Amino acid sequence: MRIRIFRWKAVGPLLLLFIVLAVLVFLFAEPVARQTTEEVSTELLGTEVDVGRLDLIPRTASVDLGALQVADPFEPRRNLLEADRIVLKLNPEALTEKKLVVERFALQGMRFGTARKRPARPVSGRGFAPQALKAVRDWGRQFDVPLLQLTPIDTLRQLVLNPGQLVTVQAAQALLARTDSTRQALEQGFKAVDVTGTVDSARALADRLAATDVRSLGLDGTRQAVQSVQQTLKRLDAAKQQVTGLERNVTQGVKLLGTGAQGLDEARQKDYAFARSLLKLPSFSAPDIGNALFGKVSVDRFQQALYWAELARHYMPPGLLPREDPGPKRLRASGTTVRFPKARTWPAFLLQVGQVDFSIAEGLLKGDYAATVQGLTSAPALYGKPMIVSARRNAPGSAIAGIDVGAVVDHRASTLRDSVAARLRGVKLPSFELPGLPFRLSPGTGAANLMFALRGDQLRGHWSIGSNDVAWALDTARGSRNDLEQLVWRVLSGLKQLDVSADVRGPVKSPTLSVRSNLDQAVAGRLKAVVGEEVAKAEALARAKVDSIVSDRVAPVKQQIAAVQADATKRVTAERQRLDQVQADLQKQLERLTSGAVPGIKLPKIKL
16 A cells, blocks of 8 residues: 655645745735834824835845835824834744844934925824823923013003902902901800800809808818819819810911911012003013023923923833733724833834934934934833933034934833933024014024933923024014014124023922023013103003902901901900909918818918
8 A cells, every 4th residue: 555645645735835825915915014013103292203214124034115215193294203214123033933133234324304285184092192192292381481561652542450350359358258257266165165155154263262261161061162262273274175176276366367367468560560461561570581581492392301301201111010901803892902111121122223323424314323222122121221222423614513412221220310411512593583572583503402300200391502603583473663663673683692591490390481582671671761761650550450349358357367367366365364353362262271171270371
């Protein structure tokens, strides 16, 4: 009997199946991988990511990406990053564990801030990145960046104020209610003490003993009288302790009311500023002018840095805690996937070393570039080292003379430490509009610096730009300019040098912002010289209008507070005096009783 090793009739269909699978992989693997890369990157970064080409190289476990575009999440018509080609060398062993470990990557044709052919699609959904972008935008709105008001001054027009809009009126009404509550609480306290009943009974006992001859009481009667006096003295002592506690309540309540009265004066200052804002008067304060001119653009720079820091903190968590992700979509109960990290194993994602070295021989961007990324991972505790990013470029005479960028992201411990420092020299600075004014500033070629650091929840940032080739442009679409705008235009258009610095520091939820520039004093001085007198008249009008409304509501409240204080203090003093007087009388009768009970022997006083 002939033994057949192969079933040739089955080998044919099986071989055909393998050929079909190979063709499908060849035709569809790369398009599917490219689409998946775009979708995952867009979801992770919170902005549209486009990949023009993706080639898989299984023989060397490499991926070749081309025409990469990453849109700016804060400006959809601009690319944050654009690259002609990116080559990634993956770790085959980690791939078998469904983990992405990039051993090396190379980048060519990198560009920043390029214009997009079409605006980027907004990223929606409940992912972390869209929520973080919304939270960062809300964070930027908390800064009170005033507009520079340059409307014509008219001190003769009536200033209409609604009393309900004034903070002082609202505070006075609340304080009046507190005053009534304090008065009622004190009245209940006096009733609870019941000093009158205790004093009356003690007075009656003292008067009865004063009219009694001690010798006629006898030994037993004297003993009973002494016990009655001692018990009454104890009740008086308890009443005095209650009065002392009531006195403390009076002092505390009156102190709180006094603090509220001081708050009325502080609230009036806010109402002065509110009334002044309705008149739209120009500010002569140099810090106010600095905030008005450059506050918005400064906040924009800081909130962009905060956005990327928040993404890093989310995708690079400290420790080895389990992480939850939505499970695969099913018709019912998709569930949740929980990943438990293990020590001494590959992270889910790791870029060990990434180096970018290339040169541009001609054009505006000519020069030598060098950038390095080390330790970009989804599990810093497994990697054991902080992520370090550095980039440098030195090309005097080109559009960008020098770039120095350094960043450290240390998420190994529970206290996260993130910092970035960027220094650009000889770079063409982007132009921007001055908020509230029909002017546009083009800084030209200059220098820019950014320092941003997060230590736990403490934020510290510094941003500055400087240029000696400033150009100014008018917004002709806004029509004619008034006198004040023309005055400021004459001041600004004559300045060719620009120095702006902004600092933000404090807790992430409530930091403070300060902005300074060389334009502050120049604009403030000219405004004060030209319209200072008119502004002073308008400010006096605003203060008088506020005082006329507020005084009628504040004065009665302060009078009631003073009346409550005086009445409560008077009653406490009177009750204490009554208790002291009747106690002294009873003590005197007690001494008379004890000295008369045993003639010639003086008994010691009984202290309660």
